[in-house]
Amino acid sequence: MFVTKEGEDAGRWCPDGRGLGTHIPRGSARAEEPQASTIAETSSLDPATTLICHKHADYIVALDKEKDTFEYVATEHLRMSGVYWGISAMDLLGRLDDMNKDEILSFVTECQHPCGGFGGNIKHDPHLLYTLSAVQILAIYDRLDLVDPNLIATYVAGLQQEDGSFAGDEWGEIDTRFTYCALSCLSILHKMELVDVKKATEFVAACGNFDGGFGATPGDESHAGQIFTAVGALAIGGGLSHVDKDLLGWWLCERQVPAGGLNGRPEKLPDVCYSWWVLSSLSMIDRLSWISGEKLQEFILSCQDPENGGISDRPDDMADVFHTFFGIAGLSLLGYPNLKAVDPIYALPVDTVARLGLSRI
Amino acid sequence: MVYVPLSERPEWSDVVPVPQNDGPNPIVLIDYSSEFVEVMSYFRAIVAVKEHSPRALELTKEVIARNGASVFGWNYRWCCLLAMGADLIEELGYLNDLSERFPKNYQIWQHRRLVVGKLGAKYSQPEIEVTTKVLANDCKNYHAWSHRQWVVRTFGLWDAALEFCTELIRQDVRNNSAWNERHFVLTRGGDNKANLEQVRDLEIEFTADKIRLAPDNESAWNYFRGLACGKLLSSVPAFKQVPTEILESVPECSLALSLLADVFEEEARSDSLTEDQKGFARAHVQELWEQLIQIDPMRTRYWCWRIQMLKE
Numbered sequence: 132m133f134v135t136k137e138g139e140d141a142g143r144w145c146p147d148g149r150g151l152g153t154h155i156p157r158g159s160a161r162a163e164e165p166q167a168s169t170i171a172e173t174s175s176l177d178p179a180t181t182l183i184c185h186k187h188a189d190y191i192v193a194l195d196k197e198k199d200t201f202e203y204v205a206t207e208h209l210r211m212s213g214v215y216w217g218i219s220a221m222d223l224l225g226r227l228d229d230m231n232k233d234e235i236l237s238f239v240t241e242c243q244h245p246c247g248g249f250g251g252n253i254k255h256d257p258h259l260l261y262t263l264s265a266v267q268i269l270a271i272y273d274r275l276d277l278v279d280p281n282l283i284a285t286y287v288a289g290l291q292q293e294d295g296s297f298a299g300d301e302w303g304e305i306d307t308r309f310t311y312c313a314l315s316c317l318s319i320l321h322k323m324e325l326v327d328v329k330k331a332t333e334f335v336a337a338c339g340n341f342d343g344g345f346g347a348t349p350g351d352e353s354h355a356g357q358i359f360t361a362v363g364a365l366a367i368g369g370g371l372s373h374v375d376k377d378l379l380g381w382w383l384c385e386r387q388v389p390a391g392g393l394n395g396r397p398e399k400l401p402d403v404c405y406s407w408w409v410l411s412s413l414s415m416i417d418r419l420s421w422i423s424g425e426k427l428q429e430f431i432l433s434c435q436d437p438e439n440g441g442i443s444d445r446p447d448d449m450a451d452v453f454h455t456f457f458g459i460a461g462l463s464l465l466g467y468p469n470l471k472a473v474d475p476i477y478a479l480p481v482d483t484v485a486r487l488g489l490s491r492i
Numbered sequence: 493m494v495y496v497p498l499s500e501r502p503e504w505s506d507v508v509p510v511p512q513n514d515g516p517n518p519i520v521l522i523d524y525s526s527e528f529v530e531v532m533s534y535f536r537a538i539v540a541v542k543e544h545s546p547r548a549l550e551l552t553k554e555v556i557a558r559n560g561a562s563v564f565g566w567n568y569r570w571c572c573l574l575a576m577g578a579d580l581i582e583e584l585g586y587l588n589d590l591s592e593r594f595p596k597n598y599q600i601w602q603h604r605r606l607v608v609g610k611l612g613a614k615y616s617q618p619e620i621e622v623t624t625k626v627l628a629n630d631c632k633n634y635h636a637w638s639h640r641q642w643v644v645r646t647f648g649l650w651d652a653a654l655e656f657c658t659e660l661i662r663q664d665v666r667n668n669s670a671w672n673e674r675h676f677v678l679t680r681g682g683d684n685k686a687n688l689e690q691v692r693d694l695e696i697e698f699t700a701d702k703i704r705l706a707p708d709n710e711s712a713w714n715y716f717r718g719l720a721c722g723k724l725l726s727s728v729p730a731f732k733q734v735p736t737e738i739l740e741s742v743p744e745c746s747l748a749l750s751l752l753a754d755v756f757e758e759e760a761r762s763d764s765l766t767e768d769q770k771g772f773a774r775a776h777v778q779e780l781w782e783q784l785i786q787i788d789p790m791r792t793r794y795w796c797w798r799i800q801m802l803k804e
């Protein structure tokens with residue numbers, strides 16, 4: 132679901148600089164080899180107004196085949212989340228069958244530890260972030276039968292603290308992101324009764340700020356990513372009454388900048404991934420229509436790489452799988468034609484959420 | 493520094509390294525450097541026998557230098573420090589260097605918290621200074637702010653904390669993190685004398701001054717609204733006076749218009765006003781929102797929703 136728990140240069144929310152190639156101008160780090168057929172296809176679809184679906188699908192399929200690229204090596208510690216972004220995007224595009232299902236499922240099960248948690252890659256330490264990604268992947272493939280839900284749920288429940296918060300792993304970083312991961316995971320596994328949900332939502336409420344937003348821990352600054360996790364956790368835990376919907380809705384709606392994209396905090400640049408965090412939060416509090424969907428759609432489409440496929444954080448930066456997924460998911464929430472609908476709370480295709488019996492009434 | 497392989501260092505000659513077991517068919521090929529592979533092999537050997545020694549402590553440095561996010565490495569280092577009763581002040585020196593080089597690494601901040609928590613209040617001031625240094629380079633670093641709040645709360649350094657955000661706001665009036673810190677200090681200071689409700693008039697003055705410097709600064713306006721402390725906006729005269737004053741010089745200031753509209757909307761709904769007064773407020777707020785639709789067309793649907801809600 133989220134970028135990373137680690138990496139000295141990695142941003143908490145959006146990969147900045149290294150790793151996923153973000154913020155690197157397109158073409159500066161990767162050799163571009165335009166192909167005649169590609170250019171011909173491009174000219175028939177205008178990327179300024181159209182989502183070039185087939186290019187994005189090809190881009191994602193290719194990512195997993197090019198195992199010697201810089202991006203592949205640099206992101207090995209979060210491979211589990213990378214797989215989740217990739218297959219979710221493919222599912223929304225209606226191209227899930229193009230992914231190597233058997234290889235992915237055996238990778239996922241190999242990353243599980245005896246404690247129940249999953250690592251970001253084989254032999255990596257377990258963490259809530261990757262445990263959620265693993266559960267999401269299994270849910271999309273409808274193969275939760277491959278794992279023992281009680282074992283995973285016990286691992287997740289064991290990370291709840293006295294004050295209701297959740298640590299990301301046994302070493303104890305506390306963050307509303309982890310509350311979201313825990314509740315989403317347990318909800319998908321139908322094991323919510325293993326934790327103190329009321330205390331969990333009260334901790335999230337304590338992270339609320341005067342501007343209507345939420346931070347990572349009580350006192351921390353409001354931040355669009357943290358707001359997604361806080362509101363998502365409250366939505367799953369039945370605590371949305373802790374949200375001042377009009378005040379928060381206004382703060383979120385102010386995130387839209389003249390270029391049409393949304394930023395994560397005041398005075399920051401717009402970014403495709405923040406567009407998703409803000410948009411999904413607005414959707415969860417029934418205020419989606421407050422921003423200009425048309426302008427946001429234009430912004431996301433302008434971040435497509437028309438030659439190689441993939442979506443970047445901002446126009447003309449290098450594409451990565453993280454922004455490709457959140458770009459497509461954002462367009463899906465905006466009702467873009469011919470995309471599967473995405474659920475704003477679980478960041479999963481709506482049909483997956485319905486199959487799990489988790490749809491909102 | 494040139495890396496001397498552990499296998500060639502005399503102090504490690506008695507240790508048999510434990511290689512990573514990837515199984516017969518690893519799906520994912522991970523290209524670790526050979527140095528990293530060797531360091532980890534020796535580290536696994538040390539952990540297996542729970543050796544807490546000076547050389548084990550040195551080895552965790554090698555692990556951390558190659559993977560600063562290794563919770564395993566950091567945690568084992570802390571276990572060694574405790575078991576050996578090591579000099580934690582020396583440890584702070586090591587951490588200071590790392591904090592400045594890798595200010596976004598959560599594990600370093602977490603480790604500082606353990607060390608300073610153990611050393612006690614005497615070391616709280618230098619801890620504040622480390623965050624000051626980091627924030628001077630990146631005034632929005634989320635970890636540094638969070639760590640600073642921990643130090644302030646744990647050791648009760650509220651007065652200096654307020655001065656600090658005053659200074660940061662003076663340097664950059666749009667620093668949203670500093671405004672958030674200001675609210676944190678004034679509302680979570682407990683029975684500290686600087687409690688938001690008691691100093692509200694001063695805060696209104698302070699914030700109004702900053703708004704005058706940059707009327708389009710969302711952070712200051714949000715903080716300003718937060719000074720209502722949950723009470724009605726219309727109960728505080730400044731919430732009408734300040735936006736009105738700003739609009740005289742900047743008639744298209746959408747943040748001023750929206751606050752003023754919110755105040756009039758409250759009045760239009762108020763039970764304590766006469767029908768005439770309510771009618772005036774109602775007409776006025778309608779006018780303001782229509783003006784906002786012109787100035788801020790991107791949020792047209794939001795402003796229309798507001799107009800609709802008042803009608804209902």
Ligand SMILES: [Zn+2]
Pocket residue numbers: 144145146402403404405444454
């Ligand atoms: Zn981003």
